[in-house]
Amino acid sequence: EGYVREVAGFVDQKMREVAERTGAVSTLQVAILAALHIAEEYIRDRRNSEEMRKRLRERVERLEEFIALERIDQKTL
Numbered sequence: 001e002g003y004v005r006e007v008a009g010f011v012d013q014k015m016r017e018v019a020e021r022t023g024a025v026s027t028l029q030v031a032i033l034a035a036l037h038i039a040e041e042y043i044r045d046r047r048n049s050e051e052m053r054k055r056l057r058e059r060v061e062r063l064e065e066f067i068a069l070e071r072i073d074q075k076t077l
Contacts, residue, residue: 014038 014034026032 011038 011034014037015030016045018024018037018045022030022033024033
């Protein structure tokens with residue numbers, strides 16, 4: 001129940017923002033514009049998240065390579 005209220009509050013806030021910015025009067029128009037805005041934010045955040053995961057994977061791979069090389073160096077000493 002708390003989660004549903006949080007989501008509903010989020011959607012309501014977006015609809016209010018859209019109504020203020022656009023001056024749209026129709027609830028349907030406001031709802032559609034708010035849905036588009038929410039979808040845009042979601043897609044942007046998902047892309048950013050995917051890019052961040054990619055960079056983190058690359059860093060982990062470099063660290064693993066570094067650790068492997070250090071182990072080899074220690075064995076040869």
